[in-house]
Amino acid sequence: MIEPHISIRDLTMAYGPRVIQRDLNFDINKEDIFVIMGGSGCGKSTLLKHMLGLLKPAKGDILYNDDSFFQASMEQQDNMRQRWGITYQSGGLFSAMTLAGNVNLPLQLYTSYSASDREDIIAYKLALVGLAGYQDYYPSEISGGMRKRAALARAIALDPEILFFDEPSAGLDPISSRLLDELIVQLQESIGATVVMVTHELPSIFGIATNSVYLDVNTKTMIAYGDPRELRDHSEQPVVRQFLARESGSPQEEQA
Amino acid sequence: MSQQPPGFELLTEDRDSAVLMLNGDWIQGQAHRDFQVLKDDLLGITASELIVDGSQLGQWDSVLMAFLLQSFNQCREDNIAFRARALPAGVERLLDVATAVPTHVPPPEPKARWYESFNPGSLVLEFWESTVESLAFIGELGIALWRLVLGKANTRFSDFRTFCYQAGPDAFAIISLTSVLVGMILAYLGAVQLQQFGAEVYVADLVVIGMLREMGVLMAAIVMAGRTGAAYAAQLGTMQANEEIDAIKTMGISPMEFLVVPRMLALVVAMPLLTLYANLLGIIGGGIVSGGLGVTPLMYIAEGETALQLSHLMVGLIKSVVFGILIAVAGCRSGINSGRSSAAVGQAATEAVVTAIVYLIIADAAINIIFQQVGI
Numbered sequence: 001m002i003e004p005h006i007s008i009r010d011l012t013m014a015y016g017p018r019v020i021q022r023d024l025n026f027d028i029n030k031e032d033i034f035v036i037m038g039g040s041g042c043g044k045s046t047l048l049k050h051m052l053g054l055l056k057p058a059k060g061d062i063l064y065n066d067d068s069f070f071q072a073s074m075e076q077q078d079n080m081r082q083r084w085g086i087t088y089q090s091g092g093l094f095s096a097m098t099l100a101g102n103v104n105l106p107l108q109l110y111t112s113y114s115a116s117d118r119e120d121i122i123a124y125k126l127a128l129v130g131l132a133g134y135q136d137y138y139p140s141e142i143s144g145g146m147r148k149r150a151a152l153a154r155a156i157a158l159d160p161e162i163l164f165f166d167e168p169s170a171g172l173d174p175i176s177s178r179l180l181d182e183l184i185v186q187l188q189e190s191i192g193a194t195v196v197m198v199t200h201e202l203p204s205i206f207g208i209a210t211n212s213v214y215l216d217v218n219t220k221t222m223i224a225y226g227d228p229r230e231l232r233d234h235s236e237q238p239v240v241r242q243f244l245a246r247e248s249g250s251p252q253e254e255q256a
Numbered sequence: 257m258s259q260q261p262p263g264f265e266l267l268t269e270d271r272d273s274a275v276l277m278l279n280g281d282w283i284q285g286q287a288h289r290d291f292q293v294l295k296d297d298l299l300g301i302t303a304s305e306l307i308v309d310g311s312q313l314g315q316w317d318s319v320l321m322a323f324l325l326q327s328f329n330q331c332r333e334d335n336i337a338f339r340a341r342a343l344p345a346g347v348e349r350l351l352d353v354a355t356a357v358p359t360h361v362p363p364p365e366p367k368a369r370w371y372e373s374f375n376p377g378s379l380v381l382e383f384w385e386s387t388v389e390s391l392a393f394i395g396e397l398g399i400a401l402w403r404l405v406l407g408k409a410n411t412r413f414s415d416f417r418t419f420c421y422q423a424g425p426d427a428f429a430i431i432s433l434t435s436v437l438v439g440m441i442l443a444y445l446g447a448v449q450l451q452q453f454g455a456e457v458y459v460a461d462l463v464v465i466g467m468l469r470e471m472g473v474l475m476a477a478i479v480m481a482g483r484t485g486a487a488y489a490a491q492l493g494t495m496q497a498n499e500e501i502d503a504i505k506t507m508g509i510s511p512m513e514f515l516v517v518p519r520m521l522a523l524v525v526a527m528p529l530l531t532l533y534a535n536l537l538g539i540i541g542g543g544i545v546s547g548g549l550g551v552t553p554l555m556y557i558a559e560g561e562t563a564l565q566l567s568h569l570m571v572g573l574i575k576s577v578v579f580g581i582l583i584a585v586a587g588c589r590s591g592i593n594s595g596r597s598s599a600a601v602g603q604a605a606t607e608a609v610v611t612a613i614v615y616l617i618i619a620d621a622a623i624n625i626i627f628q629q630v631g632i
Contacts, residue, residue, distance in 0.1 A: 095597035112285055113319070120291070120322035127325055128353055133360030140596050159318060183353070190349045 005030045005162065005194045006051065010060035013046050019220060020046050024060070026213050026225050033188055033195040033208050035228065038215035039243065044198045045089075047215065048166055051196065052086060053077060064162075082110055085155030085193075086164045091147040093139040099126060099150050100135035106157045125153045129183060145176040149183070156187060163188070165197040169204055177201065181208050202246060206232075214240045260314055262288040266297045273305040274298075275341075276327065279312040282320035291326045298330060306336050310343035320347065325354050393589045397520070400512035409513040419522030423484050424529060430483065434475050435467075435534035439541025442466045447549045456551050460559035463542030468568040472535040473527075474620060477579035480527065481612035485587035488519050489608035492591025493601035501592065511592060520584035527580035528573045535572065567632050575623055579616055586612035 004027035011024040020043035028034045036044050049055045051062055053069055062069050064080055072080065086092075093102050103122045107113060113121060126132055129149040139147055148168060155163060168184065169177030185208050188195050199205060205212065205228045212231065214224040216239060224231050224240040232244035241247075260280035267275045282288065298306075308324065328351065331338040340348050403409040446462035492515060495501050504511050543556045551559075587608040594604035 096599035116290075117319060117322070120326060121318045124318060124322040124325045124354060127355065127357070127359070128350065130357035131360070132354075132357060133362065136362065138597070186349065186353045190346045190353065192346075 003030045004028065004063075005032075005065065006196070007063040007066070008051075008060070009063060011047075011050065011057050011062065012059035013043060013050055013055070014058040019058070021215055021220055021222070022059075023221050024213075024215075026222065028194060028196060029211065030194055031188070031192055032211045033185070034197065035205050035209040035212040036196070036198045036215065037200055037205060037212055037228070037243070039200075039217050042215040042217040043220075044200075044215060045166060048164060048196070048198050052084070052164060053081070082158060083161045084164060085152075085158065085160035085162070087148065087151040087155045087166065087168060089166045089170060091139065091151040093147060093151055093154065095139050098136050098138055099131065099142075099153070102139070102150065102154045103157050106154065110158060121157075125157055126150070128156065128187070129153045130179075145172050145180070148172065148180060152180075152183070152187075156191070159191055160193055162194045162196065165195070165199070167199055168197060169199065169201050174203070177204065178207075184208060202244065205244070214243065259283070259286065262286050262314075262319075264289065264294065266294065266301070268301065268303065269307070272303055273307055274301050274303040276306055276308045277312065278308065278310050278320070279314075281314035282316045282323070284317060284319065286319075288319065288323070291323060294327060295330055298334065298336070304336060305339060306331050307339045307341050308343060309341045310347065311341075313344070316344065316347060321350055321354070324351055328355055329359065389593060390589065393592070394585070396510075396512045397516060397585070400510060400517050403513060404517060409517065410509045411513050411517045415514075416518040416522055419519050420525055422487070423480065423522045423526035427480065427483060427526075427530060428533070430479055431476055431530055431534050432537055434479055435472060435537040436541035436544075438471050438475050439463055439467060439538030439543075440545045442471060442538070443542035443545035443549075447546065451549070456546070456549055457555055457559050459542065459546050459549070459551060460556045461563040463546075464539055464560045464563040465568055467535050467538035467542070467572075468564075469571045470620075470624075472538050473531045473572045473575045473579065474616070476527065476530045476534045476576065477583065477616050478613060480523070480530070480580075481583045481586070481616065482609055484523065485583040485608045485612045486605045488584065488587030489591040489594070489605045490601060492588055493594035493604040496592065496594050497596045497598070497601060516584070516588040516592070519588055520581060523580035523584045524577055525580075527576040527583075531572055531576040535569075571623075571627060571632060575620065578619055578623065582615040582619055583612045586615055 006028040008024050008026050008028075012022040013020045013024075024047070036047055038044050046055065050057055056070065061071070067076075067080070069077060069080060093099075094105070097105070100119075100122050103125050104118055107118045107121060111118075122135060123132065126134060129152050131146060131149055131153065134142065134146070134150070139150065142150065152168075163184075165184070169180055172180065181204050184195060184197075187193070197204070197209070209228050211226065212224075212228045213222050214231070214237075215221070216223045216237075223237045224235050228244060231240050233241075235241050235244075262278075262280040262282040264279070265277045267277060269275045276294070280286070306327070308327070313320075324347070328338050340351070343351075400409060400411075404411055442463050443459050446459045446466075447456055450456050450458050450462075492501070495515070501511050501515075504514055539560065543553060543560075546556045547553055590604040590608040590611065594600050
């Protein structure tokens with residue numbers, strides 16, 4: 001079943017007069033694990049922020065299930081956002097709340113579960129990410145990898161249709177990042193969500209991605225789209241092959 | 257699709273196994289029986305295996321998962337094997353993921369005895385700790401200042417200049433407003449009383465002496481405590497939360513020299529200047545009110561001049577230097593000792609303002625008493 005879930009249409013992103021990426025056109029299909037890749041400074045995180053509605057496009061639009069996000073009313077935008085789960089680069093956990101408090105917040109705001117049900121659901125969500133029993137810990141009391149997983153628990157609190165990750169494995173050791181990747185796949189398969197990830201970790205890209213887009217720094221647009229394993233072996237763009245094969249490019253290409 | 261209320265039933269299949277039949281729609285908005293009921297039922301059986309049967313299960317979401325997870329954990333506790341039968345594939349997979357890692361049991365916290373909650377010893381200890389912390393801070397600050405005098409300190413002049421600007425010219429607007437109004441208030445207060453003796457002209461003495469010795473500097477200090485002291489605490493607290501202070505320490509730079517000294521010196525320079533400015537505006541404010549009460553500007557100036565003595569001005573300026581140090585110490589101390597969360601930074605800013613104002617009032621009273629005794 002290939003059905004576009006998120007469609008990027010003619011998107012041009014700019015900070016004032018400085019254009020970051022122009023003329024982006026691609027679809028993210030339902031139940032894909034989609035990776036946005038590219039060298040440092042190419043605008044991966046900026047693209048993610050546009051998809052999340054934190055930044056407004058200079059031109060173009062982003063469609064969710066064929067509904068424009070940026071032309072929707074505030075209320076419709078909020079409704080769309082409730083179906084997303086997001087984990088930020090450094091977690092984005094509320095440092096003044098315990099893990100239970102963090103997971104509880106979206107449940108309390110957007111669902112009609114009773115308090116005791118919420119407590120059970122919090123225990124279950126934390127167990128899903130391997131943090132059973134850590135309800136009363138504060139984010140500052142746990143390790144970086146656990147914080148990422150706790151942020152994931154908060155992101156899946158409302159059983160989202162789309163999960164966004166900004167550099168999920170940045171700053172994690174290889175084992176933790178592998179476990180996190182496995183967790184993402186398992187969750188994706190079980191709840192049938194669409195996953196959108198910004199990353200440049202090659203093991204993650206080859207391990208779990210089913211589709212991807214490559215944003216180029218120099219031409220300021222996307223130059224490749226498709227399964228990353230395919231791209232590594234058959235892309236027409238030498239830059240993309242180099243990126244995926246982890247070869248060093250010519251000095252000109254390294255400038256960002 | 258009509259929804260069935262969710263439910264479960266515990267059946268005994270044969271001697272060894274019990275079956276937990278799930279039925280209905282386990283979704284948000286449907287009241288379901290409590291887990292406690294199942295727990296009680298489980299206690300009543302002797303089976304060594306629990307089979308969860310989902311053949312009559314309708315829709316499901318996290319409610320069901322939370323329930324199953326509790327059942328699973330209960331079974332593990334009671335050494336009952338847990339087996340799934342005809343559960344939707346998603347449920348089984350999620351349950352596998354959720355139960356892959358055993359539950360973490362937080363280390364037991366030492367139990368506080370009932371009388372410990374109002375133990376006066378802890379109050380004394382707290383006071384002692386904060387005193388030690390303050391003394392350590394002041395000591396380190398003293399060392400940093402001494403190194404500055406020796407020319408060995410890592411204090412950057414450019415930082416000092418920026419902080420001077422923030423503590424000085426940036427504060428003009430708010431200082432202007434408060435001091436004009438305080439001057440006017442002083443004049444009103446005095447004029448009403450002095451009019452009873454026909455001595456309105458002495459309003460000028462009251463305003464000039466009042467502003468120079470007391471109100472000009474105190475108002476400026478309170479405004480600066482709320483403005484700059486809180487800002488220092490928030491800056492340093494955020495730096496602490498971001499591990500910036502750790503970075504400074506590991507570069508071999510003393511945070512005292514690099515962060516606290518320029519801020520404090522900036523306030524020490526800015527406070528007397530602001531006080532002079534506040535004095536001037538306060539006296540002008542008093543003049544405006546006096547004019548309205550029949551004291552002509554010329555009379556006000558002439559009378560004011562007799563009251564304008566250097567000693568009054570010096571009292572205010574000496575206070576302003578002391579207050580500047582106190583505001584900076586209160587702000588920086590709270591910031592540097594702040595915790596590492598957003599709530600802790602807020603707490604540090606609050607603490608900075610509260611302690612600064614307490615320090616100010618106590619110091620003001622003490623300085624007044626000393627000058628009274630000395631006779632200035």
